Amino acid sequence: MDAGRGTAEAGDGKGTGEGDGGAPRPRTYGPRERMVFSAAQLIRRDGVNATGMREVAVHAGAPRGSLQHYFPGGKQQLVDEAVAWSGRYAARRIGRFLAALPEPSPSALFAAMVGQWIREYETEGFGAGCPVAAATVDCAQSAESTRRSAAGAFATWNAPLADALTGFGVPAAQAPALALLMISTLEGALLIARAEGSTAPLETVARELGPLLDGCATGRDRT
Amino acid sequence: MDAGRGTAEAGDGKGTGEGDGGAPRPRTYGPRERMVFSAAQLIRRDGVNATGMREVAVHAGAPRGSLQHYFPGGKQQLVDEAVAWSGRYAARRIGRFLAALPEPSPSALFAAMVGQWIREYETEGFGAGCPVAAATVDCAQSAESTRRSAAGAFATWNAPLADALTGFGVPAAQAPALALLMISTLEGALLIARAEGSTAPLETVARELGPLLDGCATGRDRT
DNA sequence: TGCGGTTTATGACAGCGGTCATAATACTGA
DNA sequence: TCAGTATTATGACCGCTGTCATAAACCGCA
Secondary structure, eight states: OOOOOSHHHHOSOOOSSOOOSOSOOOTTSOHHHHHHHHHHHHHHHHOSTTOOHHHHHHHHTOOTHHHHHHOTTHHHHHHHHHHHHHHHHHHHHHHHHHHHOSSOOHHHHHHHHHHHHHHHHHHHOSOOOOHHHHHHHHHTTTOHHHHHHHHHHHHHHHHHHHHHHHHTTOOTTTHHHHHHHHHHHHHHHHHHHHHHTOSHHHHHHHHHHHHHHHHHHHTTTOO | OOOOOSSGGGOOOTTTTTSSSSOOOOOOOOHHHHHHHHHHHHHHHHOSTTOOHHHHHHHHTOOTHHHHHHOTTHHHHHHHHHHHHHHHHHHHHHHHHHHHOSSOOHHHHHHHHHHHHHHHHHHHOSOOOOHHHHHHHHHTTTOHHHHHHHHHHHHHHHHHHHHHHHHTTOOTTTHHHHHHHHHHHHHHHHHHHHHHTOSHHHHHHHHHHHHHHHHHHSSOOOO
16 A cells, blocks of 8 residues: 655655755645655554554654644544545555556456566565554554545545456456455565565465466456 | 364364264363464454453453563564464365365365355454464554564464365466465455455355366366 | 634643562462 | 472553634735
8 A cells, every 4th residue: 555655746755864955845735644654654654553653743744833733633533534545645646556557457457466576576675564554453442433444545545446357357346356365465465575674475476376367357248 | 273262271173072962062272372272363353453461361261460471572463473373273274174174175165265254254244354464464564573473373274285286186386376266366355355344255265266276176187 | 904713832631551679478498 | 397489460661643712924905
């Protein structure tokens, strides 16, 4: 899922430790948005409970006083919004993957999704995982609203994926299930890759699951 | 994966004394073991950072003073051992599933693994997930030893699964990869199921991935 | 210029976290 | 019985957390 990073649209961001004043901070985003963005970044690195509000403000280059102003619901609101934002981000990225596929197929799309993570891990290390997964692990039991937010994020992520699969010839009735399978497998492989500090699990699941996915696309309906 | 249930005295049965009709006399575990066990339970429920040492002692019915005595390495040591224990537990359970399969096949084994979670969620609610996943999310970045412990747990879990797959006719070269795919998918579906508060994701991945796994067992190729 | 709102600044607080220091107790073995 | 170790019992400490209360600064607008 990723919380987005650098690139053209996110601008500022990473490097929590080095909050140095080196890079000019494009003010294209307001403090509120930056705090949500930073929260997602920190959550996916350290988990929800290890991410402090003050830390979020610092990371976002936002004044601490803005926290209670923009998020009167406290930390829970901030976390919920960060999770929802991450879901939207992942969904948007599906569209971008789709547009960039040389030849459309379920396995190619899955490879693109996994490949994005492989590239991130190779270039930036295994410091961060999926923020929605982190929020689920940390809050599913303790914060009902966050749990719901995570469920919404997964659904938001699933929808465009399922649409893409139907476009590949997967029966409409099966597409959402297959999309869920892809997301599940990616999330799990992400976890294991982070634990092992290796991209091998990601590469493995892409290699193993990809052909099986394609089998569903050409199975009976596609012509 | 699961960390067993009930309070500290439950143990995990380990086959003896539970089904053999003898007196069920719960074998009593020492405070140390109970604390590791309780730590796993609490971690999988609230995550690592939200689980306090004092809380672990209380849950285990163990004296607080024993914490620093048995775990001079502090919380990190306790967490590491809880994670390692969980890995061993999951591995042991593969053997039990295998022995109980009516007709051996990859899909049946996967269904058993998933089914265990479905049953737990149906009877005890969605309060808890996989402790190894929780530890990975919370500690992969901050605690190197815990990250390694989680990697070890996944490996410990993978080994008997891969062995079982080769027993089902999966080529030995592919078995570990397929085992990884199964674990990844299960972990991811677990996450989503918890977020949604529904067992549907678990049922879905079992239904979708199962047949694909069997396709690999029939001596079919993988290129 | 003054006013009303949005936004930011600061400080305090109450609580809990892990960890340490120290002492008391229980138990084993001679 | 006693010595010595293993275990348990407390209490304190310091740092950090989320949250609140309050006031200052800012800014568009008359």
